[in-house]
Amino acid sequence: MKRGLKLTVNESNHVKSFRLNPANWLISKKLLDEWTIVHRLTGKPRIIPAP
Numbered sequence: 001m002k003r004g005l006k007l008t009v010n011e012s013n014h015v016k017s018f019r020l021n022p023a024n025w026l027i028s029k030k031l032l033d034e035w036t037i038v039h040r041l042t043g044k045p046r047i048i049p050a051p
Contacts, residue, residue: 002029003026003028004025004027004028004038004040005026005027005028006026006027007022007026007027014048014051015037015048018048020037020046023040024039024040025037025038025039025040025046026039026040028045030050031050032050033049033050034048034049034050035047035048035049035050
């Protein structure tokens, strides 16, 4: 699996809108319609819609 990248300010605000703590998530894949984020500790992926 690809390594995750640290969130930018705009990305962290978008992740906050899904009631997730942005400090615990990394961006793994950004597509036009969805983002794949990965939890820092557990490595569990989650797919959220792109803004």
